[in-house]
Amino acid sequence: MNDKRVEKDTLGTVLVNKKSYWGAQTQRSLENFPVCTLTPHPEYTESTVIIKKAAAKVNYDLKLLDSQRAKNIIKACNEIISGKLKDQIVVNPYQAGAGTSHNMNINEVIANRGNELLGYELGSYKIIHPNDHVNLSQSTNDVIPTAIRIASIKLIIPLISKLKKLENTFSQKAREFYKIIKSGRTHLQDALPVTLGQEFSTYRFSLTRDRKTIEKMQENLFFVGIGGTGVGTGINSHPRYHKLMILELSRLTHLSLKSSDNLMYTMNNASDFLNLSSSLRTLSATLIKIGNDLRLMYSGPGTGFYEILLPPVQPGSSIMPGKFNPSIVEMLTMICYQIIGLDTAIMLSHQSAQLELNIMTPLIAYDLLEQIKLLTRGVEIFDTKCLTGIKANRKMCQFWLERGTGLAAILNPVIGYDRTGELVKLSLKTGQKIQGLAIQKGYLRKDQADKLFSPENLTRPNLGT
Known part of the structure; x- marks a missing residue:
């Protein structure tokens, strides 16, 4: 028990490792969903943290969050974005629906780090609360x-x-x-x-x-x-919050985000x-x-x-x-x-x-x-x-070209489909090349065959030329 601290949520008390920056809801997720060792993609974690950072700034501008809380939430967010505390984002993808576990994991880590920056112990939430302040004007949804x-x-x-x-x-x-x-x-x-x-x-x-x-x-x-927020109506947020968040997120991400x-x-x-x-x-x-x-x-x-x-x-x-x-x-x-x-x-x-x-x-x-x-x-x-x-x-390309019977179709406009079919059968039976058989049968003169079967005429439109 010496390495644990007691945290509370709406279900009661939860034991959390004293050194962990997550809190009660993350701990419950770890205990409820020990499915795999996968963790969130770093880009997903960073994007979620950027949203929290933007929200702190916008809520401060709208006078919904005081300077002390906003400043330390933003500091904590910056640390996570820079690579610190990312080992504290631990909830695997197979969790409760909608992503509440992930959202609260982020909220709790930010809140605990923000309070720590103010000199308070992890889990105290004396100044910064994961729901009331980090999640202000937001919903997992x-x-x-x-x-x-x-x-x-x-x-x-x-x-x-x-x-x-x-x-x-x-x-x-x-x-x-x-x-x-x-x-x-x-x-x-x-x-x-x-x-x-x-x-x-x-x-x-x-x-x-x-x-x-x-x-x-x-x-x-x-x-x-x-x-x-919760159902798409914007309840529990300021009327200007949505538009200001679009602007702030665009600034932070360098993306031209737009309002849905x-x-x-x-x-x-x-x-x-x-x-x-x-x-x-x-x-x-x-x-x-x-x-x-x-x-x-x-x-x-x-x-x-x-x-x-x-x-x-x-x-x-x-x-x-x-x-x-x-x-x-x-x-x-x-x-x-x-x-x-x-x-x-x-x-x-x-x-x-x-x-x-x-x-x-x-x-x-x-x-x-x-x-x-x-x-x-x-x-x-x-x-x-x-x-x-x-x-x-090149050698094998030429080998299969000469051996293949598909080449015979070039003769269709000259000697007809049926005669060409006879030559194909004869070629398969004797192993002789189509071009030589056409000359042998008297269907083409050698100069005609040479022109018809010349490489430049084999892979482009050839009628009327």
């Missing part, structure tokens, strides 16, 4: 969604930057590979020729579209509902979070598709396509020497599967709201920020450790 918005906006910025770099690398590879003609494949069967550069250019185009969708979804997050047109919406509807998550899911699906293509083109070396060479990063087998796997692509694919799973959890959380509140915001907060951070890191690793080092295997 407007603080948590606002914190998610701010943290998400900040984390999206580096993701967008990494995606633009990835797009640029694909563009560079598209230029590098633009003259390398290879067999196209549809249904994983031989198809008309394409260039390796055209494929890589398409990957870049797909990623650009997905990135722009993410940017569009990010825009909705700038509309915040801080000041809605409907404060109740930002508390009971998680559509903006789901839309962002869905755009990350779409990006993940695109990256999976690209990864699947790269793995197929790298398959081999003796029994696969082997049209491209991925940079080896580690031995690929504990039993087969000399084997190198597409490990970075595999890593990225696993990340993308995780993003899709997290998106499903966010979708279910969104639809679980009832009436004036979405109670699943703790899960949304953790999963949405986890999505953004995983993708940011995964995209960067894929870009720098895989894509940048990809090389074309």
Whole structure:
């Protein structure tokens, strides 16, 4: 008992470690929800603390909080933002609905540190109370969604930057590979020729579209509902509090935050979070598709396509020497599967709201920020450790181009679909090339065949030229 202090809440007394800056409600959360060792994302904690700092300033300006309390709340907030006491933010994501546990964890740490700065013991709350002063004009119900918005906006910025770099690398590879003609494949069967550069250019185009969708979804997050308090009506706050909070939060975060047109919406509807998550899911699906293509083109070396060479990063087998796997692509694919799973959890959380509140915001907060951070890191690793080092295997591209039967479709406008089909069957039976068979059958003269099958005519519109 010597290392414990007694704190009180509306349920009674609680024993808290004397050195802990959290209080009774955080302690109850630790005892009630010993689910996992996960803790809040630092960006989420920082955003919540910034809201508390802004509220102290605004409440002081509105003469709802005296100078002494406001000053020391702000000092405590600054310490946490600088990195101190972050080990005191301890409530895991699987907690009571709406995020009251997280909000009170922040409130209690700020209050205890503020009182300590004034010379009081932890747990005394002589001057600064976690609810009456740190949480003044606020509710968990407007603080948590606002914190998610701010943290998400900040984390999206580096993701967008990494995606633009990835797009640029694909563009560079598209230029590098633009003259390398290879067999196209549809249904994983031989198809008309394409260039390796055209494929890589398409990957870049797909990623650009997905990135722009993410940017569009990010825009909705700038509309915040801080000041809605408990149910979106603004009860227990000053009439000017909401607008002043938007201005102060914009100043502190360096973001151009705006007032939500409907404060109740930002508390009971998680559509903006789901839309962002869905755009990350779409990006993940695109990256999976690209990864699947790269793995197929790298398959081999003796029994696969082997049209491209991925940079080896580690031995690929504990039993087969000399084997190198597409490990970075595999890593990225696993990340993308995780993003899709997290998106499903966010979708279910969104639809679980009832009436004036979405109670699943703790899960949304953790999963949405986890999505953004995983993708940011995964995209960067894929870009720098895989894509940048990809090389074309010109020999194998040419081998499959000449061997493939898809090339025969070029003959359709000249000799007709049926005759071309006969040549395909004969080529498969004899192993002879389509071009030579067309000459042998008298369908084309050699000079006609040479022109028709010349590389510059294989991957662009060719009728009427």
